Amino acid sequence: MFRNQYDTDVTTWSPQGRLFQVEYAMEAVKQGSAAIGLRSKTHVVLASVNKAQSELSSHQKKIFKVDHHIGVAIAGLTADGRVLSRYMRSECINYSYTYESPLPVGRLVVQLADKAQVCTQRSWKRPYGVGLLVAGLDESGAHLYYNCPSGNYFEYQAFAIGSRSQAAKTYMERRFEGFGVGEEFHILDNETVQGLIDAFEIVGEETPAPEEAAPAADEPAAADQGAPADEGAAPMDI
Amino acid sequence: MSVSLSDASIYRFLWVYPALQESVERMKPVGKHSLGASGEISDFQEILRYLDELILYDNMWDDGNSLGPKEVHNYLTRVMYNRRNKFNPLWNSLVLGGVKNGQKYLGMVSMIGVHFEDNHVATGFGNHLARPILRDEWHENLSFEDGVKLLEKCMRVLLYRDRSAVNKLQIAKITEEGVTISQPYALKTFWNFAAFQNPTVGAEGSWKVTITGDSLSLPPSPTMGDSSSTVIDYGNRLDI
Numbered sequence: 001m002f003r004n005q006y007d008t009d010v011t012t013w014s015p016q017g018r019l020f021q022v023e024y025a026m027e028a029v030k031q032g033s034a035a036i037g038l039r040s041k042t043h044v045v046l047a048s049v050n051k052a053q054s055e056l057s058s059h060q061k062k063i064f065k066v067d068h069h070i071g072v073a074i075a076g077l078t079a080d081g082r083v084l085s086r087y088m089r090s091e092c093i094n095y096s097y098t099y100e101s102p103l104p105v106g107r108l109v110v111q112l113a114d115k116a117q118v119c120t121q122r123s124w125k126r127p128y129g130v131g132l133l134v135a136g137l138d139e140s141g142a143h144l145y146y147n148c149p150s151g152n153y154f155e156y157q158a159f160a161i162g163s164r165s166q167a168a169k170t171y172m173e174r175r176f177e178g179f180g181v182g183e184e185f186h187i188l189d190n191e192t193v194q195g196l197i198d199a200f201e202i203v204g205e206e207t208p209a210p211e212e213a214a215p216a217a218d219e220p221a222a223a224d225q226g227a228p229a230d231e232g233a234a235p236m237d238i
Numbered sequence: 239m240s241v242s243l244s245d246a247s248i249y250r251f252l253w254v255y256p257a258l259q260e261s262v263e264r265m266k267p268v269g270k271h272s273l274g275a276s277g278e279i280s281d282f283q284e285i286l287r288y289l290d291e292l293i294l295y296d297n298m299w300d301d302g303n304s305l306g307p308k309e310v311h312n313y314l315t316r317v318m319y320n321r322r323n324k325f326n327p328l329w330n331s332l333v334l335g336g337v338k339n340g341q342k343y344l345g346m347v348s349m350i351g352v353h354f355e356d357n358h359v360a361t362g363f364g365n366h367l368a369r370p371i372l373r374d375e376w377h378e379n380l381s382f383e384d385g386v387k388l389l390e391k392c393m394r395v396l397l398y399r400d401r402s403a404v405n406k407l408q409i410a411k412i413t414e415e416g417v418t419i420s421q422p423y424a425l426k427t428f429w430n431f432a433a434f435q436n437p438t439v440g441a442e443g444s445w446k447v448t449i450t451g452d453s454l455s456l457p458p459s460p461t462m463g464d465s466s467s468t469v470i471d472y473g474n475r476l477d478i
Binding site for chain 1: 299302304305309311313316
């Protein structure tokens, strides 16, 4: 993506009908370290690659518990992600307080998406620079959603965001038909996870510390992988 | 007053006070649930408007999720308690019944926000007169007919003891499919006890005295079934 005369403001359209600031925000998501999610009929799993700033610092926290039945993994500007997680927690707890009942995930993601959309239509704001994989359980089963800075949201069986997420997506695409078919859910212990990481390790790559190994696949409607040419469709228009 | 019964359904009674009009319906369907109220009817009508909006927005999501009776009950509790905190209560006792995913739910909220859930609830005098009966005679496997009989029994007690009550009532039957509320109907009552005939005979300061033979005598103490004396009403005569 190259600089052009329509990309200064989020409130300026390009002649092709694109909002470049929003697309740049989605680039920020692609630059963040990976986050992956995948679901079965009864469970959803999130995994993230947690980088550390330096040898002395702690690893970045990228997975947040939003309520007893909802969790979120982020990629991109983690500060924006933290703020949005706080918003989600607040919405969930207010709903629980009024209705003594968990907020359905589908309704939470819509509220989140509407909040993100506002930032694409105000000259004094900027879009959130974070992509969120929202995982939760409600009346109608287990769900995994992806919320992007454009204000769009999609539901997925499995998805990956952040840098080098395409490899994860391809891996999952090949396998997703076998997901969650009567399989028991069990939490992996650290040794198993480390073993899986070692098996996948490519020589010469850095090895960050993930929470759980999670191969993933996704549906064709991926919002942001593959940088479009200037003449092509804007990523959020699919 | 309400009772929850065995086959995943809830049956409810409504007590109707018609003071100024034919009948006042104190029980209304709310989505798939049913809400009954005692107290200020105007406040009840206002609550129905709040709930109408709540159910409308819930339906507008159109997403496979829906507010169940527990959620509506808690919403009402919040509303009632918050109004009480502002010293501006909605003057009602509310009973909410509903069934969701086979789970029966029967809850009550008072005007100060006291709320609970139970197998049988009542408002006002019902708490004192009806619930003891229900505690003894309610059981998990009541059928619809037995439930109605039980509620009618409680209602009859209330009818006899509450001076401003009338014998009209309605039953709401709530199942997983929804609510049906019957038309108001009347309970049979018996008022022909002898003590209720000319009840003021012999009372201090009353105009009614009894006569036996040709002479006036002090009336005997009132007894049931005493029909041997004639009663003369001296109501408006001033020369006695």
